[in-house]
Amino acid sequence: MQASGDHRSNLYRWRNQYGGMKGDDAKRLKELERENARLKKMVAEQALDIDMLKELARGNW
Template identity: 95%
Template sequence: MATRRRRHTPEQIIRKLREGEKQLGQGAELPEVCRRLEITEATWYWWRNQYGGMKGDDAKRLEELERENARLKKMVAEQALDIDMLKELNRGNW
């Protein structure tokens, strides 16, 4: 049976992490907590490494910074291509 993948917002992830930590603190086992949260254990560990200790605002800011970083990387790549093209034109290799 294939499960449907869904995207969680950073706020949802942090909420689920808090809920899971609370359940673990009450003595629940991780596989049971993951079943209740409807995530895999791998997802739990990945989320905890990525978002552990963050607040909702921190996660939102991280997401904004990652988007901005991707945009800037794209700009740098485009500029590098422009520079290479201009160098080729300058050499007369067109």
């Protein structure tokens, strides 16, 4: 029974997110979401690098 409920909630979520889109639009959205996630990861890594360089500049290493 639980799997059926999960399936329904996923279906409703998908319908709300992609319901009015054509196939190409949904595909483009997914591509943009992947690119956004990749860019967010890059920014986070750069922020860590900056923090590390600041610590090095202070002589804390």
